Amino acid sequence: DIVVTQSPDSLAVSLGERATINCKSSQNILYSAINKNCLAWYQQKPGQPPKLLIYWASIRESGVPDRFSGSGSGTDFTLTIDSLQAEDVAVYYCQHYYGTPPYSFAQGTKLEIK
């Protein structure tokens, strides 16, 4: 099974600054038939279910602010939050959906304000 791992486990960033979270897959998750990487990013705030932010590694879900962006290919991916806002405090997860399930999540990154 594919394992996805995030770094760092926690991160403190000042308001207005950039936050960067990394996600690494144990295998190449590029779906070559459509040249898309099978990776999603979610945001979870306390007491709430996760919210989809990014899919196919770089496509922003409708309604998600454009300060959120995803990048990367193959095994290494990044979620970037530009100009951090107070409402961005949350735990962020990456998840692969390559091939046959299980489609595992990484352990998460807790983002706080410095």
Place this chain on the structure above:
Amino acid sequence: EVQLVESGGGLVQPGGSLRLSCAASGFTFSNFWMTWVRQAPGKGLEWVANIKEDGSEEYYVDSVKGRVTISRDNAKNSLFLQMSSLRTDDTAVYFCARDRGGSYYEDWGQGTLVTVAS
């Protein structure tokens, strides 16, 4: 508006059984893969199982294989998770989620808490 409402959680003793339900509305349920994801208290998300639109394919994480069965009733717009031989490490909030194309999850329920304890 898409709505997913889980129910059936509660306190159960180790070795016991429980059946979770997820009532779906606001979309054509039979057109979507569906998934269960769980989250132990204070921990991260764990993918548990998913099921194809017509119920013809099911997949499970290794830690629940043989103890958990996912099913659906498209006529009643409902998703189920039958859990048996429950262990203390099955304690978690269980979310149902609507897949987009059998891949990532665009809609989630609020979850139902399962507590396995004596």
